[in-house]
Amino acid sequence: MNVQPTTNALQEKKYIRSNEPVFWGLFGAGGMLTAFLTPVMVLVTGLLIPLGIIDADHLSYDKLHGFASSWYGAAIILVLVALPLWHTLHRIFHSLHDLGIKRGRDWQQVICYGFAFAVSVFVFTLLLQMLTQ
Amino acid sequence: MSTQATHAQQAVVDKVIEIEILRYRPEQDEKPFPQGFEIPYHPDMSILEALQYIKDHLDSSVSFRWSCRMAICGSCGLMVNNIPKLGCKAFLRDYYPQKVTLEALANFPIERDLVVVMDDFIKKLEEIKPYIIPERDEKCLSEGTYQQTPEQMEKYAKFSMCINCGLCYSACPQYGLDKSFTGPAALALLARYNRDSRDAGSAERMKIVNQEQGVWSCTFVGYCSVVCPKGVDPAAAIQLLKVESSKDYLIGMFKPD
Amino acid sequence: MSKRKPYRREMNNDWWLKNIFYSKYMIREGSSIFITLYSLILAWGVFRLSQGEEAFNAWLSALQHPVSIVFHLLVLLIALYHTITWFSLAPKAVDLYIKGKPLDGKLIVAGHYITFTIVTIFCLIVIML
Incomplete structure (x- = not known):
């Protein structure tokens, strides 16, 4: 293609593709879930059940263990518990930069996403254990 | 004019408003310092007119950029009470009787007083190839113009209204924190060309978008769109480019180039 | 000789306290700390669930502690703030x-x-x- 000579210098520039789309995708999915479901989840598990407004039988061991022992129940619990972390740790990682903590960005990234990954694996393992019991 | 009207006007003229300008004269100052002025208050007076009053009547050394006085040249951007505004589009009546503080646009180096160095911003605008790159550029004039429907124009019209005033860079904390970020106006302009049906340069421009310094430095603060005097909405442009970049990333995984 | 000497202003780490818009942005981002803690409470609940009925009931009764109630009330408010900000920005991504x-x-x-x-x-x- 015929390009103006002035842009030749720019064309030599190396462009490095960022891996951010992976984390941004998880951030977006987690954020969407958090926006729609976290308020009602907090309301139920943190307020209505502990305060006895909804009878604790609705979140009893038998009921929940039965749910967690089904493959679809396990999948729902994994998503509800772990996906928000990929949203929040992404925000925390970027907030560190906002607060001017510029040193060791690579390590900050490893620790932030590593934390979300570790908790995801932890919950996944527990659910798998209950599923195969 | 009736006597009554003259009196009413006189009463308004008697009111004064305090304007504080952050001065910086590179040939004699180590760092900027505030200087206060008192000028007659008129409800229809713009910040730019106030500056012109100061330059004409109080201190001719005050420097500021301006041209059209009607929010189209994009020259008179400055911080009014710490918020990026066009001097010609902000009015004293919205601040009176409080003091108005004026400072050069944030996130840019100060050249002198209210004049900033915009070189980095201009470089970024040039970098995104802000011109139509047609699919085949040997189309002869005799073949006519590149046609476009109103629907096709609607896709990019909003992002084409930029006047390059720099208010969005001044409002962007991510640009403030890291000057390598391509920034709101340049990315909105990039979206404007990528979304144009006559353009075939998307692949070239996506290389800029896909970088860490491209759209991925943006954390969707959204203040760029709030301060934009032309309703360009750079935050939306960047958000849409993030979606495009993610698609491009997926394609790149299966078809590395 | 040129007298040019462009002055660069430093951006302090408290920039987000200087403008209400930035402060609200930081609260939006800060909501993630509380939602992280809530997710950890749930993850702990799954752990207790896997340990058996007694352990799970202990988790449930711990949630009845006044500190837990106050904390969850706070998380609810902050989660709702996240919801409001998320929805208000949604049109920009459409x-x-x-x-x-x-x-x-x-x-x-x-x-x-x-x-x-x-x-x-x-x-x-x-x-x-």
Whole structure:
């Protein structure tokens, strides 16, 4: 293609593709879930059940263990518990930069996403254990 | 004019408003310092007119950029009470009787007083190839113009209204924190060309978008769109480019180039 | 000789306290700390669930502690703030055109709130079943 000579210098520039789309995708999915479901989840598990407004039988061991022992129940619990972390740790990682903590960005990234990954694996393992019991 | 009207006007003229300008004269100052002025208050007076009053009547050394006085040249951007505004589009009546503080646009180096160095911003605008790159550029004039429907124009019209005033860079904390970020106006302009049906340069421009310094430095603060005097909405442009970049990333995984 | 000496202003780490818009942005980002803690409480609940009935009931009764109630009330408010900010920015990420005109942002936001209400009521009914 015929390009103006002035842009030749720019064309030599190396462009490095960022891996951010992976984390941004998880951030977006987690954020969407958090926006729609976290308020009602907090309301139920943190307020209505502990305060006895909804009878604790609705979140009893038998009921929940039965749910967690089904493959679809396990999948729902994994998503509800772990996906928000990929949203929040992404925000925390970027907030560190906002607060001017510029040193060791690579390590900050490893620790932030590593934390979300570790908790995801932890919950996944527990659910798998209950599923195969 | 009736006597009554003259009196009413006189009463308004008697009111004064305090304007504080952050001065910086590179040939004699180590760092900027505030200087206060008192000028007659008129409800229809713009910040730019106030500056012109100061330059004409109080201190001719005050420097500021301006041209059209009607929010189209994009020259008179400055911080009014710490918020990026066009001097010609902000009015004293919205601040009176409080003091108005004026400072050069944030996130840019100060050249002198209210004049900033915009070189980095201009470089970024040039970098995104802000011109139509047609699919085949040997189309002869005799073949006519590149046609476009109103629907096709609607896709990019909003992002084409930029006047390059720099208010969005001044409002962007991510640009403030890291000057390598391509920034709101340049990315909105990039979206404007990528979304144009006559353009075939998307692949070239996506290389800029896909970088860490491209759209991925943006954390969707959204203040760029709030301060934009032309309703360009750079935050939306960047958000849409993030979606495009993610698609491009997926394609790149299966078809590395 | 040039007298040019461009002055660079430092951006302090408290920049987000100087403008209410930035402060609200930081609260939005800060919501993630509370939601992280809530997710960890749930993850712990799954752990206790895997340990058996006694352990799970201990987790449930720990949630009745006044500190837990106050904390969850705080998380609820902050989570709702996240929801409001998420919905208000949603139109910027939508690229839909109807008859060549961009879809009205107010419609997109309203659609989100309607869905939110339906989802919330649905979840409350499901848990009561």
